[in-house]
Amino acid sequence: MNRKTLVLPAVIGLLAPVLAACGGSDGGSGGGDAVVVGTTDRFTASKEAPAPLDPAYAYDVGAWNILRQTVQTLMVQPRGDGQPVPEAAEKCGFTDTGNERYACTLRDGLKFANGDPVTAADVKYSIERALSLKAATGVFSLLSTIDTVETQGDREVIFHLNTADATFPFKLSTPVAGIVNPDDYKKDSLRDGFEVDGSGPYTMKPEIKDGELAKAVFTKNPHYKGSLKVNNDKAEIVSFADAQSMGTALEKGDIDLMTRAMTPDQVRKLSEDTGGDVDIIEVAGLEIRYLGFNTDAPTVKDKAVRKAMAQLINRNELVSAVYGSQAEPLYSMVPASIPGHSNSFFNTYGEPSVSKAKAMLESADVTTPVKLTLNYTTDHYGAATKQEFEQLQKQLNDSGLFDVEIEGIPWKVFNPAELKGEYDVYGMGWFPDFPDADSFLAPFLDKDNALNSPYTNVEVINKLIPQSRREADRLSAADSLTRMQDVIAEDVPLIPLWQGKQYVAVRDDITGTAYALNTSSSLQLWELARGVSG
Structure with a gap:
């Protein structure tokens, strides 16, 4: 295939509710080698920031791109753009005319990756934990309109808001609202290091080098139950020191796709070159x-x-x-x-x-x-x-x-x-x-x-x-x-x-790249698979 620039217009988001998959972990092509994504995001734990991947602390796009693969939220942003749709929830919605009472019903049989059941009490615990910890990043402020969280049985969660908030469904799709297991995340302290556990589409194994997360290895979670169709059995995010080394790895085939942050020169050269087996995709x-x-x-x-x-x-x-x-x-x-x-x-x-x-x-x-x-x-x-x-x-x-x-x-x-x-x-x-x-x-x-x-x-x-x-x-x-x-x-x-604008550079044999990123720069690894591109 000739190297080219593919422009994916924002209108693709208008199709999202129609195209969004409603499967689970058993869907998709799966199999084959891991789909490997390169990034220049650096993941470090330090005395000042010891818990970079705790949902109650993380507030940058790189960390969120790790969490979105592993920690499930009640709602999720669909492919492209559009109103959020239920994910860990079976249904959610405002139950009053003033946008101050929001109720969700969890999917039946929801489990964490270790097999423990996910209950309404876990949702309440996770939200209240993020609010009470008040991490220095300020990410808890996304949940600031919550007054109290009520549970009814194992599957019903009701959010009573202190003021009307029509944007609340969006906030429940962000990682700070991710559902965590109380056995893994203490209520009164952040979880230091790079371990992440949840009920999302993947489990994650960190590979550490010199105190940094050099590679995050994602394996399809057999217990996952949600709205996302997982198209691969394994994926990896590899962190590079700079865009040049990341680009070299893509050219050599060591990685399959690279996202942020390519240099302007890299984007220009990939757009202008012909031949080869790498495409540059412009995404809204x-x-x-x-x-x-x-x-x-x-x-x-x-x-x-x-x-x-x-x-x-x-x-x-x-x-x-x-x-x-x-x-x-x-x-x-x-x-x-x-x-x-x-x-x-x-x-x-x-x-x-x-x-x-x-x-x-x-x-x-x-x-x-x-x-x-x-x-x-x-x-x-x-x-x-x-x-x-x-x-x-x-x-x-x-x-x-x-x-x-x-x-x-x-x-x-x-x-x-x-x-x-x-x-x-x-x-x-x-x-x-x-x-x-x-x-x-x-x-x-x-x-x-x-x-x-x-x-x-x-x-x-x-x-x-x-x-x-x-x-x-x-x-x-x-x-x-x-x-x-x-x-x-x-x-x-x-x-x-x-x-x-944002760009994805990808090798020809990777499919699903139209939805690899949404407009908020959220990486959606579950969309990617190996196959024959058109």
Whole structure:
């Protein structure tokens, strides 16, 4: 087959409810060698973050991609996009008109991988555990609208919410709501290390090298009972130090597929080359990149400094220089393809302007040039991150208003340090918990936010977030969602930079790649199998 780029449009998500499999672990082709997926995600356990794969702690796309294969949730996002559908549950739904009481019935005969029965009490235990542990990552905040969890018998679970939350079914599809066995996960402490147990489609055996998870080996769980059709008996995720070594492994046939994070050059070359047995597939994605601020830090505490940066950054120039057609400028934390999106930063600042930025700083009596360090992670969002921050540095320094240095830090150090507030300005990426505007706003603006940011806005927390969640029709939430985006542009606790496409590079004999990733960048290993591609 000629090497080519296959574009899978977002409309594929509209077909998801029709195409979604309703099987169990006995479906699919199975057999053959393991399907091997490469990634540059690094999985480390440290003193600061000893439990990277505990559902009550994990809050990054790499860890979630391990958990989604192993720890079952009541609901699951279907192929592509669309409303979540029952997974460990047989049925779920709101039982009141105010979206404050949500009831689920577990599938009959549900078991953990070790054969223990999964009961409503286990669901209650798992949810209450995540809420009570309040891990430093802030992932528990996804469940913050839960007031109490009630069980009725072994199969009925009822969630009583403290406020209306139309997005709640989505939240039950995220790993923090994963069902764990009380025998494996203590209620009062996180589970250190890389062991994971659950009732999902696979069991996982970690292979550790130099204190890192070098390979995760997934074997089909014979006790799995859910909505997913498992198309292989075995799959592996292999972690690489960089995109180049991952690409070499794909060319040699040591791995079958690679996802994040390929470099822009790799994507371009694979798209342009002909011949060979590797295809590049473009999949609709919702990844964004942004700058975050410790708004209590002396260097950026004055809002005028943050506003001046927002006024100076040239997103078109940044994207063109680093990512080309693989990304688009972003003027809101909410991607353009999500209902409720508003170009709030463009509406507020317009085109980049040195004179406007200078006037902002002069009006606030800020001495220039403002000295800052932009911190970024060297090994989590791809090799192009350094080039991206060099561009940001150049744009700000060329204005004469800033004296910016940049510093790259490995993720295992960067992430805990950011949560402790050690960086004044830092670069981050975001892969949504679920495809809704709420997932691009509430994690950054609500109480117990994902960045542990000191920034708060009473209007957003007490009025706008609850107001938006009352609307089951998400288009009806547009006014409150737009106002939240305008608040971010006004106060600048964050600066959105760009939204990106996502790509899968795969060898010709692997099938199911159309659904290997969904728009939230969730890896769906169960879709993959060996076969003859068309």
